[in-house]
Amino acid sequence: MxxxxxxxxxxxxxxxxxxxxxxxxxxxQQQGNVTGVQRQAQQFELRxxxxxxxxxxxxxxxxxxxxxxxxKLRGEQSRRDAAETRRREQQALLPRQAGSxxxxxxxxxxxxxxxxxxxxxxxxxxxxxxxxxxxxxxxAQDRAWTPSAQLLAERARLNKEGEIERLFAYARxxxxxxxxxxxxxxxxxQYPQDFSCARIDRLxxxxxxxxxxxxxxxxxxxxxxxxxxxxxxANRIATLYMAQQNLGADSEMxxxxxAAEAAGTRDADSDAKFQRLVYDRLLTRLAALDxxxxxxxQLAPALADGIRGYQDAAxxxxxxxxxxxxxxxxxxxxxxxxxxxxxxxxxDAQLGLLQIRLQAGDIAGAEKLLAxxxxxxxxxxxxxxxxxxxxxADRYNQAKDYAAxxxxxxxxxxxxxxxxxxxALRGWNLYGSERYEQAAQLFASQYRATRDARMAxxxxxxxxxxGRLAQLAAAPESKQAPLSVYVTALQSQQLYYxxxxxxxxxxxxxxxxxxxxxxxxxxxxxRESVQGYLPDGLQGIRAASVTAGFSxxxxxxxxxxxxxxxxxxxxxxxxxxxxxxxxxxxxxxxNLRLDAAPISPDPVAQALGVPxxxxxxxxxxxxxxxxxxxxxxxxxxxxxxxxxxxxxxxDGGAGGTDLHVQAALGQQTQWGNWSxxxxxxxxxxxxxxxxxxxLPGTGDWWGDVRRNxxxxxxxxxxxxxxxxxxxxxxxxxxxxNVQGNSALALDLGAGYDLKLSGFDYFNVGPAxxxxxxxxxxxxxxxxxxxxxxxxxxxxxxxxSQFMTPEGRQSQLSGNLELGWNSASQSAAACLPSxxxxxAASSVNCGYAxxxxxxxxxxxxxxxxxxxxxxxxLGVLGDLNVTPGRDRQYAAMLFVRYFFEDRAAVFSRDLPKxxxxxxxxxxxxx
Numbered sequence: 001m002x003x004x005x006x007x008x009x010x011x012x013x014x015x016x017x018x019x020x021x022x023x024x025x026x027x028x029q030q031q032g033n034v035t036g037v038q039r040q041a042q043q044f045e046l047r048x049x050x051x052x053x054x055x056x057x058x059x060x061x062x063x064x065x066x067x068x069x070x071x072k073l074r075g076e077q078s079r080r081d082a083a084e085t086r087r088r089e090q091q092a093l094l095p096r097q098a099g100s101x102x103x104x105x106x107x108x109x110x111x112x113x114x115x116x117x118x119x120x121x122x123x124x125x126x127x128x129x130x131x132x133x134x135x136x137x138x139x140a141q142d143r144a145w146t147p148s149a150q151l152l153a154e155r156a157r158l159n160k161e162g163e164i165e166r167l168f169a170y171a172r173x174x175x176x177x178x179x180x181x182x183x184x185x186x187x188x189x190q191y192p193q194d195f196s197c198a199r200i201d202r203l204x205x206x207x208x209x210x211x212x213x214x215x216x217x218x219x220x221x222x223x224x225x226x227x228x229x230x231x232x233x234a235n236r237i238a239t240l241y242m243a244q245q246n247l248g249a250d251s252e253m254x255x256x257x258x259a260a261e262a263a264g265t266r267d268a269d270s271d272a273k274f275q276r277l278v279y280d281r282l283l284t285r286l287a288a289l290d291x292x293x294x295x296x297x298q299l300a301p302a303l304a305d306g307i308r309g310y311q312d313a314a315x316x317x318x319x320x321x322x323x324x325x326x327x328x329x330x331x332x333x334x335x336x337x338x339x340x341x342x343x344x345x346x347x348d349a350q351l352g353l354l355q356i357r358l359q360a361g362d363i364a365g366a367e368k369l370l371a372x373x374x375x376x377x378x379x380x381x382x383x384x385x386x387x388x389x390x391x392x393a394d395r396y397n398q399a400k401d402y403a404a405x406x407x408x409x410x411x412x413x414x415x416x417x418x419x420x421x422x423x424a425l426r427g428w429n430l431y432g433s434e435r436y437e438q439a440a441q442l443f444a445s446q447y448r449a450t451r452d453a454r455m456a457x458x459x460x461x462x463x464x465x466x467g468r469l470a471q472l473a474a475a476p477e478s479k480q481a482p483l484s485v486y487v488t489a490l491q492s493q494q495l496y497y498x499x500x501x502x503x504x505x506x507x508x509x510x511x512x513x514x515x516x517x518x519x520x521x522x523x524x525x526x527r528e529s530v531q532g533y534l535p536d537g538l539q540g541i542r543a544a545s546v547t548a549g550f551s552x553x554x555x556x557x558x559x560x561x562x563x564x565x566x567x568x569x570x571x572x573x574x575x576x577x578x579x580x581x582x583x584x585x586x587x588x589x590x591n592l593r594l595d596a597a598p599i600s601p602d603p604v605a606q607a608l609g610v611p612x613x614x615x616x617x618x619x620x621x622x623x624x625x626x627x628x629x630x631x632x633x634x635x636x637x638x639x640x641x642x643x644x645x646x647x648x649x650x651d652g653g654a655g656g657t658d659l660h661v662q663a664a665l666g667q668q669t670q671w672g673n674w675s676x677x678x679x680x681x682x683x684x685x686x687x688x689x690x691x692x693x694x695l696p697g698t699g700d701w702w703g704d705v706r707r708n709x710x711x712x713x714x715x716x717x718x719x720x721x722x723x724x725x726x727x728x729x730x731x732x733x734x735x736x737n738v739q740g741n742s743a744l745a746l747d748l749g750a751g752y753d754l755k756l757s758g759f760d761y762f763n764v765g766p767a768x769x770x771x772x773x774x775x776x777x778x779x780x781x782x783x784x785x786x787x788x789x790x791x792x793x794x795x796x797x798x799x800s801q802f803m804t805p806e807g808r809q810s811q812l813s814g815n816l817e818l819g820w821n822s823a824s825q826s827a828a829a830c831l832p833s834x835x836x837x838x839a840a841s842s843v844n845c846g847y848a849x850x851x852x853x854x855x856x857x858x859x860x861x862x863x864x865x866x867x868x869x870x871x872x873l874g875v876l877g878d879l880n881v882t883p884g885r886d887r888q889y890a891a892m893l894f895v896r897y898f899f900e901d902r903a904a905v906f907s908r909d910l911p912k913x914x915x916x917x918x919x920x921x922x923x924x925x
Contacts, residue, residue, distance in 0.1 A: 114138045114141070114142055114145045116147070116148060116151055118134060119131055119134055119135060119138070119147070119151060120151065120154075122134060123151075123154050123155060123158060126158055126162070128155065128158060128159060128162065131155060135147065160191055160194065163187060164187060164191070164194065164202065167183055167184055167187060168205055168209070181209065181210060181213040181215050181218070184206055184209055184210070185218065188206060188222075195222065196225065197225070197226060197229075197230035197231070197235070200226070200230065200235050200239075203222050203223075203225070203226070204239070204242055206219075206222055207219040207222040207223055207242070207243075207246060208242070208246055210222070211246035211247060212246075216246075216247050216248075216251070216253065219243075219246060219247060220243075220247060220253045220256075220257075223239055223242075223243045223247075223253075223257055224256070224257065224260065226239045227239075227257060227260035227261050227264060228260055228261055228262075228263045228264030228265075229264070232267075232270075233264065233265065233266040233267055233270035233271075234267075234269070234270050234273075236261055236264060236266075236270070237261075237266075237270050237273045237274055237277070239257075240254070240257060240258065240261065240274070240277055241277065243257055244277075244281075249281075249284065250284075250285075254281070258277070258278055258281070261274060275306075276310075279303070279306040279310070282299065282302060282303055282306075283303060283306075283312075283315055285299065286299050286300060286303060286315075286318065286319075286322075287318060291318075291321045291322045291324075291325040292325035292326070296322045296325075297322060297326050300319045300322050300323075303315065303319070304319070307319065307338075308338075311342045312342075313338075313339040313340075313342040313343030313346045313349065314339070314343075314346070314348070316335045316336075316338045316339035316342065316349070317335070317336065317339040317346055317348040317349045317352060318348075319335045320332045320333075320334075320335035320336040320339065320349065320352045321348070321352055323335060324352060324355060324356065329356050329359060329360065332352060332356060333353065333356050335352075336349045336350075336352040336353045336356070337349075337353070339352075340353065345374050347374050347375055347378045347380075350369055350372055350374065350375040351375065351378070351380060351381075351384065353369055354366055354369045354370065354375065354384050355384075357369060358384070358387050358388065358391055361391065361395075363388065363391060363392060363395070366384075366388050366391075367388070370384060370385060370388065382415050382416050383415070383416055385415040385416075386412045386413075386415035386416045386417040386421075387412075387417075389408050389409070389411045389412035389415055389417070390408075390409070390412050390417060390421070390422070390425070392408045393405045393406075393408035393409045393412060393422075393425055393429075394425060396408055397425060397428060397429055397432065400432060402429040402430075402432040402433040403433070405425065405429045406426065406429045406430075406433075409422045409425060409426050409429070420446075420450075423442060423446045423455075424446070424452075424454050424455070424458070426442060427439050427442045427443045427446070427455070427458045427462075428458065430442060430462075431458065431461065431462055431465070434465075436462045436463075436465045436466045437462075437466060439458065439462040440459060440462035440463050440466060440468075442458075443455050443456075443458035443459035443462055444459050447459050447477070447483065448477070451482070453482040453486075453522075453525060453526060453529060454529075456482045456483040456485075456486050457482075457486050457529060459472070459483065459486075460472065460483065460486035460487050460490050461486075461490070464490050464494070467670035469487065469490055469491060469494065470639040470640075472487055473487050473488075473491065481514050481515075481517070481518055481522075481526070482518075482522070482526055484514055485511055485514045485515055485526055485530055486530065486533070488507050488510050488511040488514065489507075489508075489511045489530045489533040489534050490533055491507050492504045492505075492507035492508045492511060492533070492534060492535060493533045493534070493535060495507065495640075495668075496535035496538075498668040498673075499806070499906075499907055499908070500632070500640075500642070500668065501535075501538060501541050501906050501908055502541060502542055502576070502582050502584065502908075503582050503632055503640065504535050504538065505535075505538040505541045505542055506542075506580045506581055506582045508534050508535060508538060510580075511530060511534060512527075512534070515527050515530065536807065537806075537807035537903045537904040538903070539901065539902065539903035540869075540898055540900045540901050540902035540903060541902070541906065541908075542576045542581055542582075543898040543899055543900035543901075543902060544573075544574065544575035544576065544898070544899045544900075545573070545574050545575075545896055545897060545898045545899065546571070546572070546573050546574075546896070546897050547570075547571070547572045547573075547574070547894050547895070547896040547897075547917045547918075548569075548570070548571050548572075548894065548895060549569075549570060549874070549892060549893050549894025549895060549917060550567065550568060550569045550570060550892070550893060550894075551566070551567075551568050551570065551876075551890060551891065551892040551893075551914045551915070552565075552566065552567050552568075552890065552891050552892075553565070553566045553878075553888070553889070553890035553891075553914055554566075554888065554889055554890070555685070555686070555887075555888045556887040556888065557686070559596070559597035559598060559599075559618070560596055560597055560598055560599035560600055560618050560780075561596070561599075561686065561688075561780040561786065562685075562686055562780075562786070563596055563597055564594060564595070564596050564685075564686055564687055564690075565594075565595040565596075566592055566593070566594055566595075567592070567593045567595075568590045568591065568592045568593070568915075569590070569591050570588065570589065570590040570591075570894075570917070571588075571589045572586060572587065572588045572589070572916070572917050573586070573587045574586050574587075574918075578631055582631055582632065583629060583630070583631040584629065584630050584631065585627075585628070585629050586626075586627070586628045586629075586646075586919070586921060587625075587626070587627050588624070588625070588626045588627075588628075588648075588916065588921055589623075589624070589625055590623070590624040590915070591621070591622075591623055592621070592622040592623070592624065592652075593619070593620075593621055594619070594620045594621075594622055594653070594687055594690065594691065595618060595619050596618030596619075596686065596687035596688075597618045598615050598616070598617065598618055599615065599616050599617070599618045599693065600612075600615050601614055601615075601696065602780060602781055603781075603843075603844065603845065603846060604781035604782050604830070604831065604843055604845055605695060605696075605781070605782065607838070607842070607843040607844070608695065608698075608782060608835055608836075608838060608843075609697075609698070610695060610696050610697060610698070611696075611697070614696040614697055616694065616696050618687060620652060620653040620654075620687065620691055621652055622650060622651065622652035622653055622690075622691055623650070623651045623652055624648060624649070624650050624651075625648060625649045626646055626647070626648035626649075626921045626922060627646065627647060627648070628644065628645065628646030628647075628662075628921045629644070629645055629646075630642065630643065630644035630645070630919075631643060639667065639668075639669065640667065640668070641665060641666075641667050642665070642666045642667065642668075643663075643664070643665050643666075644662075644663065644664045644665075644666075645661075645662070645663045645664075646661070646662045646663075646921045646922060647659065647660070647661045647662075648660045648661075648662075648921070648922060650682060650691075652691065653687075653690075653691025653692055653704075654691060654692035654693055654694050654701040654703065654704065655691045655692035655701075655703065655704030655736065658682065658704065658706070660679070660680055660681050660682060660706075660922065661679060661680055662677070662678075662679035662680075662681065662921065662922050662923070663677065663678055663679065664676065664677035664678075665677075671716055671717060672714065672715040672716040672717045672723065673714070673715050674712070674713065674714040674715075675712070675713050675714075676710075676711070676712045676713075677709075677710070677711055677712075677713075678709070678710045678711075679708075679709055679922070679923065680706055680707070680708045680709075681706070681707050681709075681922050681923045682704075682705070682706065682707070683705040683706070683707050683733065683785065683787045685786065685787035685788055686780070686786040686787065687703075687786075688702075688703040688780055688785065688786030689703060689704075689705045689735070689785050689786045689787040690703075690704070690705075691703070691704060692704035692735075692736060693780075693786075695782065700737070700835070701736065701737070702735070702736055702737035702738055702782055702783060702833065703735055703736060703737075703738060703785065703786060704735050704736050704738075705733055705734070705735035705738055705777075705785040705786075705787060706733070706734055706735060707731050707732075707733055708731065708732045708733075708734070709729055709730065709731035709732075710729070710730055710731075711727065711728060711729030711730070711745075712727070712728055712729075713725070713726070713727045713728075714726050714727075721752055721753045721755065722750065722751070722752055722753075723750070723751045723753075723763070724748075724749070724750050724751075725747070725748070725749045725750075725751070726746075726747065726748050726749075727745070727746070727747040728744075728745070728746055728747075729743075729744070729745040730742070730743070730744060731743045731744075731745070733777070733785065733787075733789075735785055737782070737783060737833045737835075738777075738783060738784065738785045738833060739775065739777065739783055739784065739785070739829060739832035739833055741773055741774050741775055741777055741785070741789060742773070742774045743771070743772060743773045743774070743789070744770075744771075744772045745769075745770070745771050745772075746769070746770040746771075747767070747768070747769050747770075748767070748768045748769075749765060749766065749767040749768070749799060750765040750766055751763030751764065751765040751799070751801065752764055752765050756802075758804065758805070759802055759803065759804055759805070760803045760804060760805045760806055760907075761801070761802065761803055762800070762801075762802040763799075763800060763801045763802070764798065764799075764800045765798070765799060765800075766796070766797070766798060766799070767795070767796070767797050767798065767799040767817055767819065768794075768795070768796050769793070769794070769795040769796075770793070770794055770795075771790060771792075771793040771823075772790075772791060772792060772793075773789035773790060773791060774791075775789070775791075775826070775828070775829065775832075776789055776790070776791065776825045776826050776827065776828040776847075776849070777789040777828065778790075778825060778828070779828040779845075779847050781828075781830075781831070781845060781847075782831060782833065782835055783829070783831055783832040783833030783834075783835070784828055784829075784832065788884075788885050789825075790823040790824060790825045790884065791824055791825060791826050792822075792823065792824050793821065793822070793823040793824075794821070794822050794823075795819055795820070795821040795822075795856055796819050796820055797817050797818050797819015797820065797856065798817070798818055798819060799815070799816070799817040800814075800815070800816045800817070801813075801814070801815050802814050803907060803910075806904075806906050806907060807903075807904040807905075807906060808904055808905060809865070809866045809904065809905065810863065810864065810865040810866060810905055811863065811864055811905045811906070811907065811909070811910060812861070812862070812863045813861075813862050813863075813907065813910050814859075814860060814861045814862070815858065815859070815860045816857075816858070816859050816860075817856075817857065817858045817859075818855070818856075818857050819855070819856055820853075820854070820855060820856070821852070821853070821854060821855070821856040821882055821883050821884075822851070822852075822853045823851065823852045823853075823882075823883065823884050824849070824850070824851040824852075825849050825850055825851070825884070826849045827847050827848050827849040828845070828847040829847075830843055830844075830845035830847060831843050831845065850884075852883035852884030853883060854883035855881075855883075856881060856882045856883060857879070857880070857881045858879070858880045858881075859877075859878070859879045859880075860876070860877065860878045860879075861876070861877050862874070862875070862876040862877075862910045862911050862912070863875050863876075863910075864905050864909045864910055864911075865905070866902065866904065866905050869898075869901035869902060869903075870897055870898045870899070870900070870901060870902065871895065871896070871897060871898075872895070872896040872898075872902070872905065872909060873894075873895055873896075874892075874893070874894045874895075874896065874909070874910070874911060874917065875891070875892065875893050875894075876890075876891065876892040876911040876914060877889075877890070877891050877892075878890040878891070878914060890914040891914070892911055892914050892917070894911075894917045896909070896917065
């Protein structure tokens with residue numbers, strides 16, 4: 001005999017069982033605080049942009065049922081074995097009982113005077129009543145006679161046996177009540193040896209009666225008395241199986257009995273049965289657990305040795321499903337392969353291997369497994385084929401073969417996949433096929449049914465591609481997350497691409513606030529998904545700033561007439577406000593030094609009485625103060641409409657103080673952009689046109705021309721790389737003692753984006769300009785404005801515009817245009833504005849018309865560099881050469897300070913004219 005313990009039972013469990021702890025307590029000691037996981041039905045989860053079909057699988061239940069079926073069969077066999085042991089034990093008792101009766105029937109010496117043989121015969125026939133009557137008569141006949149001790153002992157034994165058998169017979173005839181169980185308890189107390197290992201058949205019967213009466217504790221006490229020393233060991237093993245049947249297979253009492261038996265001595269056959277019982281008991285618990293739960297993951301290793309030792313294919317498949325549920329694909333494959341090796345026809349193992357192939361994206365391996373006859377005949381294979389087609393559809397989608405992906409989805413549905421399971425990928429395929437309306441309809445219907453964030457993403461992207469994001473934003477569904485988050489994020493992205501960075505940043509913050517308002521898990525998923533649509537680098541884009549700098553410009557021409565040098569130190573403040581923090585306010589102050597060189601009286605002035613020697617200074621100091629505001633309004637279906645308004649005061653020079661205004665409306669659209677403006681601004685061609693000029697010695701002055709204009713501009717994105725632009729303006733000119741004028745200006749252009757590396761855009765294309773004034777004011781005598789005003793000017797050339805990428809540490813932009821200009825001017829009127837009754841005919845003005853033809857050129861370069869988180873440095877240079885208009889060049893240098901850190905430089909930081917460090921407060925053209 002050898003003392004053995006079951007090697008596959010973990011020591012922690014054996015110690016707990018030996019200490020009498022219930023199974024739940026032992027499990028808690030080993031596992032700690034384990035939270036149960038609700039078993040989920042199988043589902044498919046396909047995410048756009050992933051390279052495989054991610055399948056969420058909860059199909060370990062079938063493998064568990066296979067294990068349970070094997071356990072049931074083994075349990076039935078164990079019960080048959082226990083019943084056979086019980087029968088053999090009862091049969092072994094019969095010869096012993098017969099032998100005791102034989103010994104009683106033939107005593108070695110009988111008392112004299114009475115023949116005891118008739119009494120023994122009555123006992124042999126178990127006629128105790130007859131025995132008692134006959135014993136009474138014998139005593140009456142011979143009062144000196146005393147029955148033998150053997151006779152009385154046999155009578156007592158049979159009486160005891162009768163009591164026990166009558167109680168057992170009564171109990172077997174119907175329900176065991178409290179009285180029966182109490183009587184049985186009394187018999188056991190009276191005859192303990194008759195309910196012990198020596199009479200284990202009665203112990204088994206008594207324990208069964210106690211269990212039937214609901215007194216499982218009493219039954220347990222009887223069973224417990226067998227362990228660990230009752231022999232033979234086969235009876236102890238049979239006791240364990242009977243205890244499982246009567247006390248309950250999941251009772252912690254069985255664990256205590258097993259722990260007691262573990263210390264016992266067993267023969268090889270009994271030890272094998274004991275180990276199998278413990279193994280089956282643990283396996284039963286494993287099969288009842290959720291494969292995805294922590295309990296199953298912790299219990300499975302305790303069975304590993306046993307599964308390998310018994311080559312239990314069903315159990316190996318179950319462990320494989322548990323490993324798969326915990327995403328341990330490598331370990332799951334090991335167990336599935338073992339199950340397949342031990343039982344090649346095990347469909348659960350083949351199904352598990354197929355699941356691993358699907359999760360690994362191994363289409364060829366999955367197809368090979370599905371070709372196996374056993375798996376192909378299994379009803380579950382249809383669902384696996386659906387998964388395979390979903391995986392195939394996702395692969396086609398990744399390869400941008402959207403038609404093939406749609407066909408695979410159709411096949412998946414024929415194999416049993418639901419429309420819900422194919423909807424997401426079908427929507428992305430429609431989107432990728434540019435069937436945006438169908439994609440939007442599918443995503444919308446799915447979103448309304450599920451409120452799924454992926455459907456919200458698809459719906460928003462499809463409507464954005466259709467150019468209907470504004471309409472979607474006005475829909476009731478867009479008022480709540482998650483759809484509102486995607487719509488807001490895409491609007492922010494759209495505004496960023498349209499270079500409306502302030503509005504983009506406002507919507508970015510709104511989207512992030514909407515995400516933060518969601519539950520933690522939903523917020524994390526939304527943030528990860530939406531992050532790709534939210535623009536980067538906008539930190540501090542709405543920071544208030546102060547800019548200081550100066551500009552210098554030089555307009556070539558005759559001294560005292562067309563020549564004008566301008567030096568203008570300037571200071572500009574910018575800040576933001578409004579409900580959404582997008583309203584921009586600007587305040588600009590400039591102190592201008594205008595130098596036209598000394599002004600000598602021209603022939604007209606001399607004709608009006610001004611001495612030829614009355615030269616006057618062409619130097620004037622002028623001050624400008626401008627204030628502007630700009631923002632945008634949301635017009636629902638019509639999208640976002642931007643507006644700008646500015647007003648300025650100019651003081652100094654002959655013209656005194658003037659008020660100027662400027663207003664504009666504009667919009668970015670899917671096809672391009674448009675804007676309209678109206679304004680009243682000074683004409684800055686010369687000192688005369690800008691601030692006016694005095695007639696020496698008279699107190700009179702003229703000039704200070706105001707340009708009152710209305711214009712429209714549009715840019716159309718005709719093709720992915722081609723854009724077409726058009727501008728039109730009507731203007732009216734008026735000044736002090738100056739002839740009125742009107743003008744028409746037209747500009748047409750086209751640009752082809754070369755898509756050069758390192759540039760946000762680099763356009764090249766033709767340009768055409770037309771300019772017409774009603775009369776020629778390009779003279780400097782009394783009544784004339786002193787500004788370029790041809791009656792016809794036509795220019796045709798090639799233009800290029802470029803800019804380096806947004807959101808970097810520096811940015812450069814430029815415009816270059818070269819071409820041919822042809823202009824003609826009529827003779828200017830002589831003395832068009834009357835002067836003190838002087839007749840125009842009496843003055844020889846000498847104004848003649850003419851024409852100019854030749855090359856023209858315009859070059860402008862601007863750059864801004866981020867010096868530190870709050871500092872920028874900017875420059876601008878401008879050169880313009882036009883026949884008949886002489887030469888103009890200008891430069892600007894400035895430094896800008898922000899009151900918050902700025903992450904990067906954007907095009908809104910670049911100067912566009914020599915009057916503004918950024919943007920354009922005046923002169924819409």
